Amino acid sequence: xxxxxxxxxxxxxxxxxxxxxxxxxxxxxxxxxxxxxxxxxxxxxxxxxxxxxxxxxxxxxxxxxxxxxxxxxxxxxxxxxxxxxxxxxxxxxxxxxxxxxxxxxxxxxxxxxxxxxxxxxxxxxxxxxx
Amino acid sequence: xxxxxxxxxxxxxxxxxxxxxxxxxxxxxxxxxxxxxxxxxxxxxxxxxxxxxxxxxxxxxxxxxxxxxxxxxxxxxxxxxxxxxxxxxxxxxxxxxxxxxx
Numbered sequence: 001x002x003x004x005x006x007x008x009x010x011x012x013x014x015x016x017x018x019x020x021x022x023x024x025x026x027x028x029x030x031x032x033x034x035x036x037x038x039x040x041x042x043x044x045x046x047x048x049x050x051x052x053x054x055x056x057x058x059x060x061x062x063x064x065x066x067x068x069x070x071x072x073x074x075x076x077x078x079x080x081x082x083x084x085x086x087x088x089x090x091x092x093x094x095x096x097x098x099x100x101x102x103x104x105x106x107x108x109x110x111x112x113x114x115x116x117x118x119x120x121x122x123x124x125x126x127x128x129x130x
Numbered sequence: 131x132x133x134x135x136x137x138x139x140x141x142x143x144x145x146x147x148x149x150x151x152x153x154x155x156x157x158x159x160x161x162x163x164x165x166x167x168x169x170x171x172x173x174x175x176x177x178x179x180x181x182x183x184x185x186x187x188x189x190x191x192x193x194x195x196x197x198x199x200x201x202x203x204x205x206x207x208x209x210x211x212x213x214x215x216x217x218x219x220x221x222x223x224x225x226x227x228x229x230x231x232x
Contacts, residue, residue: 001223008232015164015195019138022194026215032223124222127230128138 003027004118005037008129010045011060012053017046020128021063028071036074036118037064039107043129044087047077049104061104068106075107076114132157134225138164138232141176146231151179156186159225161218162210163192167199170210177207184209192218 005024009016024034039046051061068075077087083096089103103109119125135154141147147169150160160183162169169180170191183189184207193212196203203212213221222228 003222016138019164019195022215023218027219027222030216030219032219124228126136126222126228127232129230129232130139 001124002033002035002122004035004122004125006115006118006125006127006129007037007039007043007046008041008127010042011051013042014130016128016130017043017060018058020126021060021067023126023128024073025067028067034071034073035122036076036114038115038118039075039077039081040112040115041078041081041129042085044077044081044085047075047082047087047104047107048102050102051104065104065106073106077103077107077109078115079109079111082109132159132225134159134161134221134228136161136163136228136230137166137169138230140165140168141179142168142174147176148179150229150231151183151187154187154229159188159190159221161190161192161213161221163195163218167191167196167201170196170206171201172205172207180207180210190217190221 005020007020011017053059088098088101089109090101093101135150137147137150139146189210190213191210193214
């Protein structure tokens, strides 16, 4: 079955990012397909590579990147939410005159249309957040 | 046609569990996870609300989240079923859509 996941909450805030990650991992391990993971609102903070948690804590950002590498996931960060919260890739840096980028590997910035498409193309859309 | 409802907040913090129980149709599945697992505890002020829903609706609790809060299975309301993340995935698959009561 084809799943898409929506994450509305930042990492290390409550538990939504962890739950979304564990759910996505379990679904992929069961042989399901994940069409897209869409990060919205504070969820876009899952996509900064500058995150540096203590070594004995889980690194949620790296967890997503590794899962995406293993299963070729499409991790999409909402552009409007990203601009507000300072999540920047090369294109955004150029467009908005920023001197740095911080997007994590395997993440990409795109629009809300990607969420609509995910909802249409997938059998189930599962929302995690506050 | 059946729906899966997910509740991730404690019933002592928000009224999302109450809303979920009020609006969900009979035959629905309800999964309590994250702080929502507190709704599955015996001996609380909301126990009767859950206990009366069991039977008409299927109520599940996410075991890893329950355990992570230091709670043990013997404290779960009778009729509430424990699932793991793989079971969560199965519930999403078995129901037509998922409504998150965030």
